[in-house]
Amino acid sequence: MITLDNIHKSFGNNHVLRGVNLHVDRGESMVIIGGSGTGKSITIKSVLGLVKHDSGSITVDGQDIDTGDRDAFLARFGMLFQGGALFDSLSVWQNVAFRLLRGSLKRPKDEARDIAIEKLRRVGLTADVADRFPSELSGGMQKRVGLARAIATNPEIIFFDEPTTGLDPIMSGVINDLIREIVVEMGATAVTITHDMTSVRAIADKVAMLHNGVIQWSGPVSELDATDDPFVRQFITGSADGPIEAIR
Amino acid sequence: MKLTAPLAALGRAVLALVAAIGRVSIFTANTLSHIVRGPFYVRELLGSIIQIGYFSLPVVGLTAFFTGGALALQIFAGGARFNAEAVVPQIVAIGMVRELGPVLVGLMIAARVTSSVAAEIATMKVTEQIDALVTLSTNPTKYLTVPRVVAATLVMPILVGVGDIIGVFGGYLVSTQRLGFNASAYLQNTVDFLEFTDISSSLLKGAVFGFIAALMGCYYGMNSARGAQGVGQATKAAVVAAAVLILAANFVLTEVFFSA
Ligand SMILES: Nc1ncnc2c1ncn2[C@@H]1O[C@H](COP(=O)(O)OP(=O)(O)O)[C@@H](O)[C@H]1O
Ligand SMILES: [Mg+2]
Numbered sequence: 001m002i003t004l005d006n007i008h009k010s011f012g013n014n015h016v017l018r019g020v021n022l023h024v025d026r027g028e029s030m031v032i033i034g035g036s037g038t039g040k041s042i043t044i045k046s047v048l049g050l051v052k053h054d055s056g057s058i059t060v061d062g063q064d065i066d067t068g069d070r071d072a073f074l075a076r077f078g079m080l081f082q083g084g085a086l087f088d089s090l091s092v093w094q095n096v097a098f099r100l101l102r103g104s105l106k107r108p109k110d111e112a113r114d115i116a117i118e119k120l121r122r123v124g125l126t127a128d129v130a131d132r133f134p135s136e137l138s139g140g141m142q143k144r145v146g147l148a149r150a151i152a153t154n155p156e157i158i159f160f161d162e163p164t165t166g167l168d169p170i171m172s173g174v175i176n177d178l179i180r181e182i183v184v185e186m187g188a189t190a191v192t193i194t195h196d197m198t199s200v201r202a203i204a205d206k207v208a209m210l211h212n213g214v215i216q217w218s219g220p221v222s223e224l225d226a227t228d229d230p231f232v233r234q235f236i237t238g239s240a241d242g243p244i245e246a247i248r
Numbered sequence: 249m250k251l252t253a254p255l256a257a258l259g260r261a262v263l264a265l266v267a268a269i270g271r272v273s274i275f276t277a278n279t280l281s282h283i284v285r286g287p288f289y290v291r292e293l294l295g296s297i298i299q300i301g302y303f304s305l306p307v308v309g310l311t312a313f314f315t316g317g318a319l320a321l322q323i324f325a326g327g328a329r330f331n332a333e334a335v336v337p338q339i340v341a342i343g344m345v346r347e348l349g350p351v352l353v354g355l356m357i358a359a360r361v362t363s364s365v366a367a368e369i370a371t372m373k374v375t376e377q378i379d380a381l382v383t384l385s386t387n388p389t390k391y392l393t394v395p396r397v398v399a400a401t402l403v404m405p406i407l408v409g410v411g412d413i414i415g416v417f418g419g420y421l422v423s424t425q426r427l428g429f430n431a432s433a434y435l436q437n438t439v440d441f442l443e444f445t446d447i448s449s450s451l452l453k454g455a456v457f458g459f460i461a462a463l464m465g466c467y468y469g470m471n472s473a474r475g476a477q478g479v480g481q482a483t484k485a486a487v488v489a490a491a492v493l494i495l496a497a498n499f500v501l502t503e504v505f506f507s508a
Pocket of ligand 1 (some may be wrong): 035036040
Protein backbone atom coordinates (compact mmCIF):
# COMPACT_ATOMS: atom_id res chain seq x y z
CA MET A 1 0.00 0.00 0.00
CA ILE A 2 2.76 2.46 0.98
CA THR A 3 6.05 2.08 -0.85
CA LEU A 4 9.18 4.14 -0.35
CA ASP A 5 11.77 3.59 -3.03
CA ASN A 6 15.33 4.81 -2.56
CA ILE A 7 14.46 7.96 -0.59
CA HIS A 8 17.20 10.49 0.03
CA LYS A 9 16.97 13.58 2.20
CA SER A 10 19.65 16.01 3.38
CA PHE A 11 19.60 19.11 5.54
CA GLY A 12 22.70 21.01 4.47
CA ASN A 13 25.60 18.61 5.03
CA ASN A 14 23.49 16.33 7.18
CA HIS A 15 22.61 13.45 4.85
CA VAL A 16 19.79 11.98 6.93
CA LEU A 17 18.12 9.50 4.59
CA ARG A 18 20.48 7.68 2.21
CA GLY A 19 18.26 5.41 0.21
CA VAL A 20 15.35 4.24 2.34
CA ASN A 21 13.33 1.35 0.90
CA LEU A 22 10.21 0.36 2.79
CA HIS A 23 6.96 -1.33 1.97
CA VAL A 24 3.86 -1.42 4.15
CA ASP A 25 0.93 -3.63 3.17
CA ARG A 26 -2.72 -2.75 3.65
CA GLY A 27 -3.97 -3.53 7.14
CA GLU A 28 -0.46 -4.14 8.40
CA SER A 29 1.05 -2.61 11.51
CA MET A 30 4.62 -1.58 10.73
CA VAL A 31 6.90 -0.32 13.47
CA ILE A 32 10.03 1.64 12.65
CA ILE A 33 12.75 1.51 15.29
CA GLY A 34 16.07 3.30 15.44
CA GLY A 35 18.11 5.67 17.58
CA SER A 36 17.07 9.27 18.00
CA GLY A 37 18.03 11.56 15.14
CA THR A 38 18.26 8.72 12.63
CA GLY A 39 15.48 10.17 10.48
CA LYS A 40 12.43 8.18 11.56
CA SER A 41 10.18 11.23 11.79
CA ILE A 42 11.55 12.60 8.53
CA THR A 43 10.67 9.29 6.86
CA ILE A 44 6.98 9.40 7.74
CA LYS A 45 6.77 13.16 7.24
CA SER A 46 8.01 12.68 3.71
CA VAL A 47 5.15 10.26 3.04
CA LEU A 48 2.70 12.98 4.08
CA GLY A 49 4.55 15.60 2.05
CA LEU A 50 5.37 17.60 5.20
CA VAL A 51 9.03 17.23 4.26
CA LYS A 52 10.04 17.20 0.63
CA HIS A 53 12.41 14.31 -0.14
CA ASP A 54 15.39 15.09 -2.39
CA SER A 55 15.16 12.00 -4.56
CA GLY A 56 13.42 8.64 -4.80
CA SER A 57 9.72 7.93 -5.08
CA ILE A 58 6.92 7.43 -2.61
CA THR A 59 3.68 5.84 -3.70
CA VAL A 60 0.43 5.10 -1.90
CA ASP A 61 -1.71 2.50 -3.66
CA GLY A 62 0.62 2.78 -6.61
CA GLN A 63 0.05 6.51 -7.03
CA ASP A 64 2.92 8.95 -6.55
CA ILE A 65 2.25 11.22 -3.56
CA ASP A 66 3.03 14.34 -5.59
CA THR A 67 0.23 13.68 -8.07
CA GLY A 68 -3.50 13.75 -7.54
CA ASP A 69 -5.74 15.73 -5.24
CA ARG A 70 -3.89 16.69 -2.08
CA ASP A 71 -6.99 17.14 0.09
CA ALA A 72 -8.34 13.74 -0.81
CA PHE A 73 -4.90 12.25 -0.18
CA LEU A 74 -4.54 13.79 3.27
CA ALA A 75 -8.08 12.82 4.21
CA ARG A 76 -6.95 9.17 4.14
CA PHE A 77 -4.37 9.77 6.89
CA GLY A 78 -4.36 10.39 10.60
CA MET A 79 -1.25 11.27 12.51
CA LEU A 80 -0.28 11.37 16.15
CA PHE A 81 2.68 13.71 16.52
CA GLN A 82 5.63 13.17 18.79
CA GLY A 83 4.76 16.06 21.11
CA GLY A 84 1.01 15.76 20.60
CA ALA A 85 0.92 18.98 18.55
CA LEU A 86 -2.46 19.91 19.98
CA PHE A 87 -3.64 23.42 19.11
CA ASP A 88 -3.41 25.23 22.42
CA SER A 89 -5.83 27.97 21.42
CA LEU A 90 -8.62 25.43 20.93
CA SER A 91 -10.48 23.31 23.48
CA VAL A 92 -9.97 19.56 23.60
CA TRP A 93 -13.11 18.69 21.66
CA GLN A 94 -12.35 21.30 19.01
CA ASN A 95 -8.92 19.75 18.60
CA VAL A 96 -10.39 16.29 18.17
CA ALA A 97 -13.10 17.50 15.80
CA PHE A 98 -10.79 19.89 13.94
CA ARG A 99 -11.33 18.23 10.59
CA LEU A 100 -15.05 17.93 11.15
CA LEU A 101 -15.46 21.65 11.77
CA ARG A 102 -14.00 22.91 8.49
CA GLY A 103 -13.12 21.92 4.96
CA SER A 104 -14.50 19.05 2.91
CA LEU A 105 -15.43 16.85 5.88
CA LYS A 106 -17.37 19.60 7.66
CA ARG A 107 -20.36 18.54 9.79
CA PRO A 108 -22.84 20.48 11.89
CA LYS A 109 -21.24 21.61 15.13
CA ASP A 110 -23.34 19.42 17.45
CA GLU A 111 -22.61 16.32 15.41
CA ALA A 112 -18.88 17.12 15.34
CA ARG A 113 -18.90 17.53 19.10
CA ASP A 114 -20.70 14.23 19.60
CA ILE A 115 -18.15 12.45 17.43
CA ALA A 116 -15.32 14.12 19.33
CA ILE A 117 -16.74 12.99 22.66
CA GLU A 118 -17.21 9.47 21.37
CA LYS A 119 -13.57 9.39 20.19
CA LEU A 120 -12.41 10.77 23.52
CA ARG A 121 -14.30 8.01 25.25
CA ARG A 122 -12.66 5.49 22.90
CA VAL A 123 -9.24 6.59 24.17
CA GLY A 124 -10.38 6.44 27.78
CA LEU A 125 -11.22 10.08 28.46
CA THR A 126 -14.51 11.22 29.92
CA ALA A 127 -16.76 13.87 28.41
CA ASP A 128 -15.77 16.44 31.02
CA VAL A 129 -12.33 16.96 29.47
CA ALA A 130 -13.99 18.04 26.21
CA ASP A 131 -14.20 21.70 27.19
CA ARG A 132 -10.80 21.95 28.81
CA PHE A 133 -7.70 23.25 27.06
CA PRO A 134 -4.67 21.13 26.16
CA SER A 135 -2.40 23.02 28.54
CA GLU A 136 -4.59 21.90 31.45
CA LEU A 137 -4.01 18.21 30.73
CA SER A 138 -1.24 15.84 31.81
CA GLY A 139 1.17 14.41 29.24
CA GLY A 140 -0.66 11.11 29.09
CA MET A 141 -4.01 12.81 28.57
CA GLN A 142 -2.54 15.00 25.83
CA LYS A 143 -1.29 11.89 24.05
CA ARG A 144 -4.76 10.42 24.27
CA VAL A 145 -6.34 13.57 22.87
CA GLY A 146 -3.79 13.48 20.04
CA LEU A 147 -4.77 9.87 19.46
CA ALA A 148 -8.46 10.77 19.42
CA ARG A 149 -7.76 13.54 16.90
CA ALA A 150 -5.79 11.15 14.69
CA ILE A 151 -8.69 8.69 14.52
CA ALA A 152 -11.54 11.23 14.48
CA THR A 153 -12.41 10.70 10.83
CA ASN A 154 -11.66 6.95 10.77
CA PRO A 155 -8.66 7.27 8.45
CA GLU A 156 -7.38 4.28 6.49
CA ILE A 157 -3.76 4.94 7.38
CA ILE A 158 -2.51 6.12 10.77
CA PHE A 159 0.98 7.26 11.71
CA PHE A 160 2.11 7.29 15.33
CA ASP A 161 5.32 9.18 16.06
CA GLU A 162 6.77 8.01 19.38
CA PRO A 163 3.40 7.50 21.07
CA THR A 164 4.88 6.48 24.43
CA THR A 165 7.92 8.74 24.72
CA GLY A 166 7.77 10.73 27.94
CA LEU A 167 5.11 8.57 29.57
CA ASP A 168 5.45 6.35 32.62
CA PRO A 169 5.54 2.57 31.96
CA ILE A 170 1.93 2.01 32.98
CA MET A 171 0.62 4.81 30.81
CA SER A 172 2.85 3.54 27.99
CA GLY A 173 1.25 0.13 28.30
CA VAL A 174 -2.22 1.66 28.15
CA ILE A 175 -1.37 3.67 25.02
CA ASN A 176 0.23 0.65 23.35
CA ASP A 177 -2.86 -1.45 23.97
CA LEU A 178 -5.10 1.34 22.71
CA ILE A 179 -3.14 1.68 19.51
CA ARG A 180 -3.24 -2.05 18.89
CA GLU A 181 -6.99 -2.24 19.58
CA ILE A 182 -7.85 0.76 17.49
CA VAL A 183 -5.77 -0.36 14.54
CA VAL A 184 -7.35 -3.81 14.65
CA GLU A 185 -10.93 -2.61 15.08
CA MET A 186 -10.63 0.06 12.38
CA GLY A 187 -8.76 -2.28 10.05
CA ALA A 188 -6.33 0.56 9.50
CA THR A 189 -2.83 0.44 8.12
CA ALA A 190 -0.47 1.72 10.80
CA VAL A 191 3.10 2.94 10.89
CA THR A 192 4.49 3.55 14.36
CA ILE A 193 7.83 5.06 15.26
CA THR A 194 9.32 4.13 18.57
CA HIS A 195 12.47 3.26 20.42
CA ASP A 196 10.53 1.51 23.13
CA MET A 197 10.83 -2.27 22.74
CA THR A 198 7.67 -2.84 24.77
CA SER A 199 5.75 -0.83 22.18
CA VAL A 200 7.32 -2.85 19.39
CA ARG A 201 6.11 -6.11 20.86
CA ALA A 202 2.66 -4.73 21.65
CA ILE A 203 2.00 -3.01 18.33
CA ALA A 204 4.03 -4.52 15.51
CA ASP A 205 3.22 -7.03 12.81
CA LYS A 206 6.42 -6.07 11.07
CA VAL A 207 9.49 -4.19 12.23
CA ALA A 208 11.97 -2.10 10.27
CA MET A 209 15.15 -0.72 11.75
CA LEU A 210 16.47 2.56 10.43
CA HIS A 211 20.15 3.24 10.87
CA ASN A 212 22.70 5.29 8.96
CA GLY A 213 20.01 6.52 6.60
CA VAL A 214 18.88 3.11 5.39
CA ILE A 215 16.62 0.31 6.59
CA GLN A 216 19.20 -2.03 8.14
CA TRP A 217 16.80 -4.85 8.78
CA SER A 218 13.12 -5.54 8.39
CA GLY A 219 10.94 -8.52 9.03
CA PRO A 220 8.01 -9.89 11.01
CA VAL A 221 8.10 -9.17 14.73
CA SER A 222 8.32 -12.91 15.37
CA GLU A 223 11.76 -12.96 13.76
CA LEU A 224 13.03 -9.98 15.72
CA ASP A 225 14.49 -11.96 18.60
CA ALA A 226 15.95 -14.64 16.38
CA THR A 227 17.80 -12.36 13.99
CA ASP A 228 21.57 -12.24 14.16
CA ASP A 229 21.69 -8.77 12.59
CA PRO A 230 24.18 -7.00 14.89
CA PHE A 231 22.37 -3.63 14.68
CA VAL A 232 19.05 -5.09 15.74
CA ARG A 233 20.67 -7.20 18.44
CA GLN A 234 22.41 -4.19 19.92
CA PHE A 235 19.22 -2.12 19.79
CA ILE A 236 16.96 -4.67 21.45
CA THR A 237 19.47 -5.48 24.16
CA GLY A 238 20.24 -1.82 24.71
CA SER A 239 23.93 -2.55 24.81
CA ALA A 240 26.67 0.07 24.48
CA ASP A 241 28.87 -2.43 22.63
CA GLY A 242 28.18 -3.11 18.99
CA PRO A 243 28.19 -1.55 15.55
CA ILE A 244 26.01 1.42 16.63
CA GLU A 245 28.18 4.12 18.14
CA ALA A 246 26.85 5.08 21.53
CA ILE A 247 27.90 8.72 21.16
CA ARG A 248 26.27 10.53 18.34
CA MET B 249 44.24 37.57 3.98
CA LYS B 250 43.60 37.87 0.30
CA LEU B 251 42.98 41.28 -1.16
CA THR B 252 39.60 40.16 -2.48
CA ALA B 253 38.29 39.02 0.93
CA PRO B 254 36.32 42.20 1.68
CA LEU B 255 34.80 42.04 -1.79
CA ALA B 256 33.79 38.43 -1.24
CA ALA B 257 32.19 39.32 2.09
CA LEU B 258 30.31 42.18 0.46
CA GLY B 259 29.19 39.86 -2.32
CA ARG B 260 27.91 37.29 0.16
CA ALA B 261 25.98 39.94 2.08
CA VAL B 262 24.39 41.23 -1.12
CA LEU B 263 23.48 37.71 -2.22
CA ALA B 264 21.95 36.96 1.17
CA LEU B 265 19.93 40.17 0.99
CA VAL B 266 18.69 39.41 -2.52
CA ALA B 267 17.75 35.88 -1.45
CA ALA B 268 15.86 37.24 1.59
CA ILE B 269 13.99 39.75 -0.56
CA GLY B 270 13.11 36.92 -2.91
CA ARG B 271 11.79 34.71 -0.12
CA VAL B 272 9.73 37.52 1.42
CA SER B 273 8.33 38.38 -2.02
CA ILE B 274 7.27 34.78 -2.65
CA PHE B 275 5.70 34.62 0.82
CA THR B 276 3.85 37.88 0.15
CA ALA B 277 2.61 36.75 -3.27
CA ASN B 278 1.47 33.44 -1.81
CA THR B 279 -0.38 35.22 1.02
CA LEU B 280 -2.08 37.59 -1.42
CA SER B 281 -3.15 34.70 -3.64
CA HIS B 282 -4.78 33.01 -0.64
CA ILE B 283 -6.57 36.21 0.39
CA VAL B 284 -8.59 36.12 -2.82
CA ARG B 285 -9.27 32.35 -2.82
CA GLY B 286 -11.48 30.49 -0.34
CA PRO B 287 -12.10 28.85 1.96
CA PHE B 288 -12.08 31.80 4.35
CA TYR B 289 -11.75 31.35 8.09
CA VAL B 290 -14.14 34.01 9.36
CA ARG B 291 -13.85 33.05 13.01
CA GLU B 292 -10.07 33.35 12.89
CA LEU B 293 -10.40 36.71 11.14
CA LEU B 294 -12.75 38.06 13.81
CA GLY B 295 -10.45 36.77 16.55
CA SER B 296 -7.51 38.53 14.94
CA ILE B 297 -9.46 41.76 14.59
CA ILE B 298 -10.20 41.72 18.33
CA GLN B 299 -6.61 40.79 19.21
CA ILE B 300 -4.88 43.22 16.88
CA GLY B 301 -7.41 46.02 16.84
CA TYR B 302 -9.38 46.23 20.03
CA PHE B 303 -6.66 45.16 22.45
CA SER B 304 -4.18 47.59 20.89
CA LEU B 305 -6.37 50.61 21.64
CA PRO B 306 -4.92 51.39 25.10
CA VAL B 307 -1.30 51.39 23.98
CA VAL B 308 -2.15 53.38 20.85
CA GLY B 309 -4.10 55.92 22.88
CA LEU B 310 -1.36 56.41 25.46
CA THR B 311 1.38 56.69 22.84
CA ALA B 312 -0.53 59.25 20.82
CA PHE B 313 -1.65 61.28 23.82
CA PHE B 314 1.83 61.80 25.26
CA THR B 315 3.34 62.44 21.85
CA GLY B 316 0.72 65.06 20.98
CA GLY B 317 1.30 66.78 24.33
CA ALA B 318 5.07 66.82 23.96
CA LEU B 319 4.77 68.05 20.39
CA ALA B 320 2.69 71.04 21.53
CA LEU B 321 5.30 71.96 24.18
CA GLN B 322 8.15 71.70 21.67
CA ILE B 323 6.44 73.73 18.97
CA PHE B 324 5.48 76.39 21.47
CA ALA B 325 9.05 76.65 22.74
CA GLY B 326 10.56 76.49 19.25
CA GLY B 327 8.00 78.88 17.79
CA ALA B 328 8.73 81.38 20.56
CA ARG B 329 12.20 81.91 19.08
CA PHE B 330 10.67 83.79 16.17
CA ASN B 331 7.39 84.90 17.70
CA ALA B 332 5.39 82.13 16.02
CA GLU B 333 3.83 80.49 19.09
CA ALA B 334 0.42 80.76 17.45
CA VAL B 335 1.19 77.97 14.94
CA VAL B 336 0.95 75.27 17.61
CA PRO B 337 -2.51 73.94 16.55
CA GLN B 338 -1.57 73.73 12.89
CA ILE B 339 1.81 72.08 13.39
CA VAL B 340 0.47 69.64 15.97
CA ALA B 341 -2.28 68.67 13.55
CA ILE B 342 0.08 68.23 10.59
CA GLY B 343 2.76 66.54 12.63
CA MET B 344 0.43 64.10 14.31
CA VAL B 345 -1.77 63.25 11.34
CA ARG B 346 0.78 63.11 8.57
CA GLU B 347 3.75 61.57 10.36
CA LEU B 348 3.75 60.81 14.05
CA GLY B 349 0.32 59.21 14.24
CA PRO B 350 0.87 56.54 11.60
CA VAL B 351 4.55 55.99 12.37
CA LEU B 352 4.21 55.70 16.12
CA VAL B 353 1.11 53.55 15.93
CA GLY B 354 2.89 51.43 13.31
CA LEU B 355 5.90 50.97 15.56
CA MET B 356 3.73 50.16 18.56
CA ILE B 357 1.92 47.55 16.46
CA ALA B 358 5.29 46.15 15.38
CA ALA B 359 6.18 45.84 19.04
CA ARG B 360 2.88 44.46 20.19
CA VAL B 361 1.41 42.52 17.27
CA THR B 362 4.41 41.48 15.18
CA SER B 363 6.15 40.05 18.22
CA SER B 364 3.16 38.09 19.44
CA VAL B 365 2.25 36.80 15.97
CA ALA B 366 5.85 35.72 15.31
CA ALA B 367 6.23 34.03 18.69
CA GLU B 368 2.88 32.29 18.43
CA ILE B 369 3.41 30.96 14.92
CA ALA B 370 7.05 30.05 15.59
CA THR B 371 5.97 28.09 18.66
CA MET B 372 3.35 26.33 16.58
CA LYS B 373 6.03 25.55 14.05
CA VAL B 374 8.52 24.07 16.53
CA THR B 375 5.84 22.05 18.33
CA GLU B 376 4.69 20.55 14.99
CA GLN B 377 1.31 22.30 15.18
CA ILE B 378 1.84 23.65 11.66
CA ASP B 379 2.54 20.11 10.42
CA ALA B 380 -0.57 18.97 12.27
CA LEU B 381 -2.64 21.63 10.48
CA VAL B 382 -1.45 20.35 7.12
CA THR B 383 -2.26 16.73 7.97
CA LEU B 384 -5.72 17.90 9.04
CA SER B 385 -6.19 19.25 5.50
CA THR B 386 -5.93 22.90 6.54
CA ASN B 387 -3.64 25.26 4.73
CA PRO B 388 -1.53 27.16 7.30
CA THR B 389 -1.35 30.23 5.07
CA LYS B 390 -5.14 30.43 4.89
CA TYR B 391 -5.71 29.51 8.52
CA LEU B 392 -2.94 31.50 10.22
CA THR B 393 -1.41 34.10 7.90
CA VAL B 394 -4.39 35.41 5.96
CA PRO B 395 -6.61 36.22 8.99
CA ARG B 396 -3.79 38.09 10.74
CA VAL B 397 -2.67 40.03 7.69
CA VAL B 398 -6.20 40.96 6.63
CA ALA B 399 -7.18 41.91 10.19
CA ALA B 400 -4.11 44.11 10.66
CA THR B 401 -4.63 45.81 7.29
CA LEU B 402 -8.28 46.52 8.09
CA VAL B 403 -7.93 47.71 11.68
CA MET B 404 -4.75 49.74 11.39
CA PRO B 405 -6.42 52.68 9.60
CA ILE B 406 -8.90 52.78 12.48
CA LEU B 407 -6.14 52.60 15.08
CA VAL B 408 -4.22 55.33 13.28
CA GLY B 409 -7.37 57.45 13.05
CA VAL B 410 -7.91 57.04 16.78
CA GLY B 411 -4.23 57.79 17.38
CA ASP B 412 -4.43 60.94 15.27
CA ILE B 413 -7.46 62.22 17.17
CA ILE B 414 -6.02 61.42 20.59
CA GLY B 415 -2.67 62.94 19.60
CA VAL B 416 -4.33 66.17 18.50
CA PHE B 417 -6.36 66.08 21.69
CA GLY B 418 -3.15 65.69 23.72
CA GLY B 419 -1.77 68.80 22.04
CA TYR B 420 -5.04 70.59 22.62
CA LEU B 421 -5.07 69.73 26.29
CA VAL B 422 -1.51 70.91 26.87
CA SER B 423 -2.05 74.05 24.80
CA THR B 424 -5.24 75.09 26.53
CA GLN B 425 -4.27 74.07 30.06
CA ARG B 426 -0.59 75.02 30.14
CA LEU B 427 0.13 77.38 27.24
CA GLY B 428 -2.90 79.62 27.46
CA PHE B 429 -4.57 78.87 24.11
CA ASN B 430 -8.24 79.52 23.65
CA ALA B 431 -10.07 76.21 23.44
CA SER B 432 -12.52 76.86 20.63
CA ALA B 433 -9.99 78.81 18.56
CA TYR B 434 -7.52 75.92 18.88
CA LEU B 435 -10.04 73.42 17.58
CA GLN B 436 -11.17 75.75 14.81
CA ASN B 437 -7.57 76.23 13.68
CA THR B 438 -6.97 72.50 13.66
CA VAL B 439 -10.08 71.71 11.64
CA ASP B 440 -9.56 74.53 9.16
CA PHE B 441 -5.95 73.64 8.58
CA LEU B 442 -6.17 69.91 7.91
CA GLU B 443 -6.79 68.86 4.33
CA PHE B 444 -8.35 65.72 2.99
CA THR B 445 -5.01 64.29 1.79
CA ASP B 446 -3.51 64.77 5.25
CA ILE B 447 -6.13 62.43 6.66
CA SER B 448 -6.38 59.97 3.77
CA SER B 449 -2.60 59.58 3.59
CA SER B 450 -2.53 58.96 7.31
CA LEU B 451 -5.09 56.18 7.11
CA LEU B 452 -3.50 54.65 4.03
CA LYS B 453 -0.14 54.59 5.76
CA GLY B 454 -1.86 52.79 8.60
CA ALA B 455 -3.17 50.08 6.27
CA VAL B 456 0.27 49.57 4.71
CA PHE B 457 2.01 49.46 8.09
CA GLY B 458 -0.55 46.98 9.40
CA PHE B 459 0.03 44.74 6.40
CA ILE B 460 3.80 44.89 6.93
CA ALA B 461 3.59 44.28 10.67
CA ALA B 462 1.40 41.18 10.43
CA LEU B 463 3.17 39.82 7.36
CA MET B 464 6.60 40.00 8.99
CA GLY B 465 5.29 38.28 12.11
CA CYS B 466 3.86 35.44 10.03
CA TYR B 467 6.90 35.19 7.74
CA TYR B 468 9.46 34.88 10.51
CA GLY B 469 7.17 32.65 12.55
CA MET B 470 6.59 30.23 9.69
CA ASN B 471 10.32 30.11 8.95
CA SER B 472 11.43 29.73 12.55
CA ALA B 473 14.37 27.46 13.28
CA ARG B 474 13.87 24.66 15.76
CA GLY B 475 13.84 24.95 19.55
CA ALA B 476 13.25 27.79 21.99
CA GLN B 477 16.18 29.64 20.49
CA GLY B 478 14.51 29.47 17.09
CA VAL B 479 11.37 31.10 18.51
CA GLY B 480 13.37 33.89 20.17
CA GLN B 481 15.36 34.51 17.02
CA ALA B 482 12.24 34.57 14.85
CA THR B 483 10.49 37.04 17.16
CA LYS B 484 13.42 39.41 17.27
CA ALA B 485 13.98 39.28 13.52
CA ALA B 486 10.28 39.85 12.86
CA VAL B 487 10.07 42.97 15.04
CA VAL B 488 13.26 44.46 13.61
CA ALA B 489 12.20 43.76 10.02
CA ALA B 490 8.71 45.16 10.62
CA ALA B 491 10.01 48.34 12.26
CA VAL B 492 12.58 49.03 9.54
CA LEU B 493 10.17 48.26 6.71
CA ILE B 494 7.49 50.47 8.29
CA LEU B 495 9.91 53.41 8.48
CA ALA B 496 11.10 52.80 4.92
CA ALA B 497 7.53 52.51 3.64
CA ASN B 498 6.68 55.70 5.51
CA PHE B 499 9.41 57.55 3.68
CA VAL B 500 8.25 56.23 0.31
CA LEU B 501 4.59 57.05 0.99
CA THR B 502 5.42 60.54 2.25
CA GLU B 503 7.45 61.07 -0.89
CA VAL B 504 4.55 59.92 -3.05
CA PHE B 505 1.92 62.01 -1.24
CA PHE B 506 3.65 65.20 -0.36
CA SER B 507 6.62 65.89 -2.61
CA ALA B 508 5.14 68.59 -4.75
N1 LIG C 1 13.76 21.00 9.73
C1 LIG C 1 14.99 20.48 9.91
N2 LIG C 1 16.08 21.22 9.61
C2 LIG C 1 17.33 20.70 9.77
N3 LIG C 1 17.59 19.48 10.22
C3 LIG C 1 16.55 18.70 10.53
C4 LIG C 1 15.19 19.15 10.38
N4 LIG C 1 14.37 18.16 10.77
C5 LIG C 1 15.16 17.13 11.14
N5 LIG C 1 16.46 17.45 11.00
C6 LIG C 1 17.60 16.56 11.28
O1 LIG C 1 17.35 15.33 10.66
C7 LIG C 1 17.75 14.27 11.50
C8 LIG C 1 16.62 13.31 11.69
O2 LIG C 1 15.56 13.91 12.38
P1 LIG C 1 14.27 13.11 12.83
O3 LIG C 1 13.65 12.42 11.67
O4 LIG C 1 13.41 14.06 13.58
O5 LIG C 1 14.89 12.03 13.83
P2 LIG C 1 14.14 10.90 14.66
O6 LIG C 1 14.64 9.61 14.10
O7 LIG C 1 14.59 11.08 16.07
O8 LIG C 1 12.68 11.08 14.49
C9 LIG C 1 18.27 14.90 12.78
O9 LIG C 1 19.67 14.90 12.72
C10 LIG C 1 17.73 16.29 12.76
O10 LIG C 1 18.65 17.15 13.37
MG1 LIG D 1 11.28 11.80 15.74
